[in-house]
Amino acid sequence: MSTRTKVKGTNRARSEFIWGWMFILPTMIGLFVLNIIPIFQTIYQSFFKAGAFGKGNVFVGLDNYRRMFADASVWQALINTFKYAVVEVPFSIAIALVLAVLLNRHMRGRSLYRTIYFLPMVAAPAAVAMVWRWLYNSEFGLLNHLLNTLGFDSVNWISNPNTTFIWIAVVGIWSVIGYNMVLFLAGLQEIPQDYYEAAMIDGASAVKQFFHITIPLISPMMFFVSVTRIIAAMQVFDVIYMMMDRNNPAFFKTQSLVYLFYRYSFVESDRGYGSAIVMLLLLVIMVITVIQIRMQKKWVNYN
Amino acid sequence: MKLKKVMALMLTLVMVLSLAACSGGDNSNEGGTDSGASTDTTDTSSESTDSESSDTSGSSDVALTVAIWDTNQEPGLTQIINDFTEKTGIKAQIQVTPWEQYWTMLEAGATGGSLPDVFWMHSNEIARYSEYEMLLDLTERIKSSDVLDMSKFPQEIIEIYNWEGTTQYAVPKDIDTIGLWYNKTMFDEAGVAYPDDSWTWEDFRAAAEKLTKDDGSQYGLALRPSNNQAGWYNLVYGKNGYIISDDKKSSGFDLPETIEAIDFFASMSKDGLMPPYEVLAENEEHALFEAGKVAMIMQGSWMLAELCNNEYVIENADIAVLPKDAETGRRPSIYNGLGWAASGNTEYPEEAWALIEYMGSEEAQQKQSDLGIVISAYEGTMDNWTGAYPTFNLQAYLDMMDDLVIRPYSKTTVRWENMANDKMIMAWTGDKTAEEVCLEIATEMNALLAEE
Numbered sequence: 001m002s003t004r005t006k007v008k009g010t011n012r013a014r015s016e017f018i019w020g021w022m023f024i025l026p027t028m029i030g031l032f033v034l035n036i037i038p039i040f041q042t043i044y045q046s047f048f049k050a051g052a053f054g055k056g057n058v059f060v061g062l063d064n065y066r067r068m069f070a071d072a073s074v075w076q077a078l079i080n081t082f083k084y085a086v087v088e089v090p091f092s093i094a095i096a097l098v099l100a101v102l103l104n105r106h107m108r109g110r111s112l113y114r115t116i117y118f119l120p121m122v123a124a125p126a127a128v129a130m131v132w133r134w135l136y137n138s139e140f141g142l143l144n145h146l147l148n149t150l151g152f153d154s155v156n157w158i159s160n161p162n163t164t165f166i167w168i169a170v171v172g173i174w175s176v177i178g179y180n181m182v183l184f185l186a187g188l189q190e191i192p193q194d195y196y197e198a199a200m201i202d203g204a205s206a207v208k209q210f211f212h213i214t215i216p217l218i219s220p221m222m223f224f225v226s227v228t229r230i231i232a233a234m235q236v237f238d239v240i241y242m243m244m245d246r247n248n249p250a251f252f253k254t255q256s257l258v259y260l261f262y263r264y265s266f267v268e269s270d271r272g273y274g275s276a277i278v279m280l281l282l283l284v285i286m287v288i289t290v291i292q293i294r295m296q297k298k299w300v301n302y303n
Numbered sequence: 304m305k306l307k308k309v310m311a312l313m314l315t316l317v318m319v320l321s322l323a324a325c326s327g328g329d330n331s332n333e334g335g336t337d338s339g340a341s342t343d344t345t346d347t348s349s350e351s352t353d354s355e356s357s358d359t360s361g362s363s364d365v366a367l368t369v370a371i372w373d374t375n376q377e378p379g380l381t382q383i384i385n386d387f388t389e390k391t392g393i394k395a396q397i398q399v400t401p402w403e404q405y406w407t408m409l410e411a412g413a414t415g416g417s418l419p420d421v422f423w424m425h426s427n428e429i430a431r432y433s434e435y436e437m438l439l440d441l442t443e444r445i446k447s448s449d450v451l452d453m454s455k456f457p458q459e460i461i462e463i464y465n466w467e468g469t470t471q472y473a474v475p476k477d478i479d480t481i482g483l484w485y486n487k488t489m490f491d492e493a494g495v496a497y498p499d500d501s502w503t504w505e506d507f508r509a510a511a512e513k514l515t516k517d518d519g520s521q522y523g524l525a526l527r528p529s530n531n532q533a534g535w536y537n538l539v540y541g542k543n544g545y546i547i548s549d550d551k552k553s554s555g556f557d558l559p560e561t562i563e564a565i566d567f568f569a570s571m572s573k574d575g576l577m578p579p580y581e582v583l584a585e586n587e588e589h590a591l592f593e594a595g596k597v598a599m600i601m602q603g604s605w606m607l608a609e610l611c612n613n614e615y616v617i618e619n620a621d622i623a624v625l626p627k628d629a630e631t632g633r634r635p636s637i638y639n640g641l642g643w644a645a646s647g648n649t650e651y652p653e654e655a656w657a658l659i660e661y662m663g664s665e666e667a668q669q670k671q672s673d674l675g676i677v678i679s680a681y682e683g684t685m686d687n688w689t690g691a692y693p694t695f696n697l698q699a700y701l702d703m704m705d706d707l708v709i710r711p712y713s714k715t716t717v718r719w720e721n722m723a724n725d726k727m728i729m730a731w732t733g734d735k736t737a738e739e740v741c742l743e744i745a746t747e748m749n750a751l752l753a754e755e
Contacts, residue, residue, distance in 0.1 A: 052431040053414045159581035248584040
């Protein structure tokens with residue numbers, strides 16, 4: 001940001017400076033009120049044993065953090081969150097990229113397909129989760145009904161502790177493919193057609209073109225998508241919240257960190273402990289993002 | 304250039320203002336119209352500064368926001384509120400928020416100073432709201448009321464909403480009892496006699512065994528570990544065990560009676576008399592009952608509107624009292640009662656009180672029972688309740704009132720209750736014995752109670 005550049009005495013420079021700030025003021029206010037201030041409040045809160053309704057807080061130092069490090073469910077939730085991200089992010093990127101390449105060609109009904117793939121993004125996440133919950137239902141669900149008619153046994157999609165995270169991630173992938181695809185389409189349209197023509201003259205196959213032209217040139221967009229997707233995947237909450245409840249035997253091995261945060265902060269009104277959990281998440285996300293930014297030199301091509 | 308600057312300034316202003324408006328809109332939860340207090344109320348609205356300041360415009364368009372969590376009760380309560388509006392001219396609008404989100408909504412409202420004007424309270428949550436004085440103090444108002452007679456309500460329900468013997472924060476709304484729902488068709492088919500008041504829990508289990516089919520198409524019972532009030536709590540107290548001691552300082556989960564009671568249901572789950580745990584976890588008990596998957600469920604009287612309007616249930620099912628314990632001869636029903644409370648910083652305290660007062664009056668309580676909404680708390684108003692769904696034996700629910708035990712609660716009920724429910728899953732799936740689970744719960748619960 002240019003806050004440190006010396007403002008010259010000229011009228012024009014000063015006026016530009018003021019107007020520049022005026023223009024970003026609405027966004028800045030929003031950012032501060034809705035994001036930055038709450039972050040510091042959460043940090044502050046994590047050192048307290050919270051009373052109800054934001055009153056009666058008692059300072060407990062690092063007690064919440066000590067309790068967190070000894071809490072097996074927090075570490076399990078962190079593992080669960082990673083498992084979810086590991087399934088969701090690569091698949092949602094790979095599938096979206098392939099779809100984007102296919103839909104970037106001139107073909108009949110192109111915009112219809114694009115619309116169809118983007119539709120899940122428009123649907124309310126809670127509604128999406130509810131529909132999937134019914135599809136997955138082990139007793140009355142459509143998926144098991146199909147399996148049974150084909151002669152297979154029923155599968156406990158969302159109540160098997162070992163596999164549930166995969167089926168939850170499938171819903172996540174399904175919901176986000178359209179969004180990733182649109183971003184990739186935008187990236188693809190930036191690639192000059194000349195490269196492909198030159199490659200064709202040289203006799204490169206479509207697959208070779210994809211790996212040697214498309215992938216390198218779209219890598220900045222892939223970088224952007226993977227950073228934002230990992231952050232979003234680490235914050236998974238709605239699908240889990242809507243599709244499972246605490247009676248579920250798979251719940252302990254599926255609940256995410258954000259779910260634990262929600263549970264402690266809002267259900268059991270233990271705000272301090274909830275804040276400590278979310279600080280752990282913040283730290284983990286920051287570390288991952290820093291690593292990604294460091295790594296980008298190795299594979300991202302900026303022309 | 305000048306014009307551009309002016310335009311830009313205006314745009315910026317508009318954006319800033321709209322931003323402010325957005326955040327303002329989120330917080331103003333105070334009901335539809337906010338122009339002035341009603342002058343039609345029986346009490347004068349001059350006591351509090353709040354209502355004075357809003358009284359100036361003099362119009363009578365107050366609309367109270369009334370928050371509840373049960374959709375099934377909305378139509379009936381709307382009728383009662385319409386009566387109230389006719390009498391007093393005060394309008395009120397019901398907002399339903401499902402139980403899972405209701406308390407989050409209420410807590411956010413309390414934190415931000417924008418609670419609904421009038422709302423339901425529950426024994427699980429009342430402690431925090433009382434401790435931090437979030438609710439309207441009703442003590443004096445109740446004393447000086449000639450409509451409301453608190454002696455007509457069960458003492459235990461009044462106590463739930465009484466903070467340390469001094470301040471009354473809510474007026475009882477209803478009470479509930481537990482009944483046993485059974486599928487007559489399945490009983491006939493299996494050649495088992497219908498449950499009646501001679502049944503012991505051993506008879507119950509024997510029937511469940513006969514009603515369970517080997518091919519997995521039908522099971523004797525569905526009971527989720529989270530169904531405590533309508534489920535396993537009843538047997539715990541039937542065996543003279545308890546969940547929490549009377550002084551609310553120690554857990555009763557380590558008592559042999561409590562463990563025995565929980566083992567009774569856990570082993571029914573392990574022995575396959577209930578659907579596999581995964582099915583139980585994904586589907587609510589009443590859904591399995593309505594789908595003809597299970598022959599028996601235990602449900603509270605608050606479930607009537609759901610079950611009694613279901614076609615399959617009307618065709619095939621009826622209600623009986625819970626079985627009794629063979630040794631103690633007890634047949635307790637864990638009961639609870641909601642309360643009507645008002646926001647401590649409502650703009651319309653007198654109007655809110657008028658509504659609560661009316662809701663606690665004999666007239667409204669009678670109507671609440673007559674419409675079959677729930678069993679009213681007011682003494683002598685429940686008899687007509689059985690007529691609400693004549694095809695069912697609702698008398699069973701009233702018969703359960705002979706041995707009422709208040710639903711166990713303390714200041715932090717939600718914390719230990721959720722912890723216990725989470726652990727109970729292991730007993731149901733058979734991964735741990737009931738005893739192991741109960742002892743674990745007792746240890747953690749005692750620690751939580753010590754913190755209160």
